[in-house]
Amino acid sequence: EVQLVESGGGLVQPGGSLRLSCAASGFTFSDHYMDWVRQAPGKGLEWVGRTRNKANSYTTEYAASVKGRFTISRDDSKNSLYLQMNSLKTEDTAVYYCARVGAELGYNWFDPWGQGTLVTVSS
Amino acid sequence: AIQMTQSPSSLSASVGDRVTITCRASQGIRNDLGWYQQKPGKAPKLLIYAASSLQSGVPSRFSGSGSGTDFTLTISSLQPEDFATYYCLQDYNYPLGFGGGTKVEIK
Numbered sequence A: 001e002v003q004l005v006e007s008g009g010g011l012v013q014p015g016g017s018l019r020l021s022c023a024a025s026g027f028t029f030s031d032h033y034m035d036w037v038r039q040a041p042g043k044g045l046e047w048v049g050r051t052r053n054k055a056n057s058y059t060t061e062y063a064a065s066v067k068g069r070f071t072i073s074r075d076d077s078k079n080s081l082y083l084q085m086n087s088l089k090t091e092d093t094a095v096y097y098c099a100r101v102g103a104e105l106g107y108n109w110f111d112p113w114g115q116g117t118l119v120t121v122s123s
Numbered sequence B: 001a002i003q004m005t006q007s008p009s010s011l012s013a014s015v016g017d018r019v020t021i022t023c024r025a026s027q028g029i030r031n032d033l034g035w036y037q038q039k040p041g042k043a044p045k046l047l048i049y050a051a052s053s054l055q056s057g058v059p060s061r062f063s064g065s066g067s068g069t070d071f072t073l074t075i076s077s078l079q080p081e082d083f084a085t086y087y088c089l090q091d092y093n094y095p096l097g098f099g100g101g102t103k104v105e106i107k
Helices: none
Strands: A003-007 A010-012 A018-025 A034-039 A045-051 A060-062 A070-075 A080-085 A094-104 A107-113 A117-121 B004-007 B010-013 B019-025 B033-038 B045-049 B062-067 B070-075 B085-090 B102-106
Touching: A003 A094, A003 A107, A018 A034, A018 A094, A018 A117, A034 A070, A034 A080, A034 A107, A045 A070, A045 A080, A045 A094, A045 B085, A060 A070, A080 A094, A107 B033, A107 B045, B004 B085, B010 B019, B019 B033, B019 B085, B019 B102, B033 B062, B045 B062, B070 B085
Parallel strands: A010 A117, B010 B102
Antiparallel strands: A003 A018, A018 A080, A034 A045, A034 A094, A045 A060, A070 A080, A094 A107, A094 A117, B004 B019, B019 B070, B033 B045, B033 B085, B062 B070, B085 B102
């Protein structure tokens, strides 16, 4: 079964840091791009960023709202994806999802998604 | 950044109704668009990719259409399990962008 499980969420003060993890199983993790998406309480979905695979040099892309503060990385030997979040702001409070990027004939999609982990930024 | 405008933001419908949700991109995105369903407290689920390709395992009452700037998700006969929030997502270029969502409620 293809599965993604996030961990590492919690309460952090403004200006603080937190590292989220996403453990993958049931597929060849190293082949896939992987993304992070977040959802503030009661709000819609917001794309956070992407890491490409080794074949594409593990390059990354970020939303403007997190660029320079968040870093996406991966460890293919551990089938794990990470989101390092620094200089956290109250507006970063959200459920954070990891998602596998599927691809075919140049089209991409997110499937599956993890169950999400809640990050609360508050003093 | 490409803006994705979804409409309506919410709708009320009855079981068996035909439901149509639209998504408009602020510039052409070919057919690089997906549709996702989210139920309360759950992760989103892929329904449609490449604007009109049905994801494996998704019921055939769901369909997508469109290209360029205007896209549609149609549920041909609404079922009780379809009451949820639906989002479009453009993956034409970075930053990727979701529509604001459409909440489908029971009439």
